[in-house]
């Protein structure tokens with residue numbers, strides 16, 4: 001596996017390495033790789049000739065007072081995990097490479113980036129949109145892989161690709177969960193054992209919402225009631241939104257950790 005830190009080295013590695021017709025798959029990540037990330041890499045490995053994973057804790061998508069400083073970073077672990085997963089090229093730039101001195105152009109999503117996570121985290125999707133657009137233009141993949149765990153992020157990325165007519169297929173991969181139902185997230189590392197038990201209310205409430213929906217009842221209300229009853233958890237939002245189809249989404253804070261999760265309300269055929 002080729003580990004690259006500089007934008008000019010990335011260009012040099014990709015152009016001659018392409019070969020005619022070689023298809024590039026890009027998996028953007030912020031590292032602390034877990035089985036959720038690995039499922040995206042596996043999907044790329046199955047479909048593409050060259051798999052590029054980016055590893056960059058993007059400061060632009062964190063607000064003031066958020067967890068940028070304490071966000072988990074473990075490059076040795078990530079390098080080993082990426083290599084074992086069959087990644088061809090790991091792009092691990094520093095801040096200066098992604099936002100060189102004088103960098104001052106931003107991709108600002110419209111309406112899709114203003115509600116839910118966009119409202120709770122002002123500027124978040126502007127940071128996501130800018131870094132992903134920059135990665136798309138640097139790597140020029142045929143496909144880019146994102147997790148449905150961040151359903152609104154997928155919708156924001158699809159909007160960018162549509163509006164800017166970027167020749168990239170966006171592949172949305174299912175949420176990977178631990179055996180107990182908790183969606184895998186790099187931030188789960190922050191949870192104490194007790195907090196982790198409390199956090200299970202999130203997937204439980206979404207399941208309750210899904211069941212309510214299936215029996216013709218209000219999904220949001222069912223999920224909300226269950227979350228409100230949980231001590232040690234503060235609900236940020238529970239809502240139904242059209243994110244690649246009707247989706248029940250929730251965000252909650254457990255201890256000092258903010259968690260998001262969602263389930264699709266589309267009936268399986």
Ligand code: AMP
Nearest residue numbers: 029030031036146147149150175176184
């Ligand atoms: P992150 O490193 O958290 O920015 O995530 C990088 C990519 O992995 C994003 O497209 C996420 O949606 C995706 N991802 C994170 N957690 C999961 C999960 N549990 N299942 C599937 N994809 C995930």
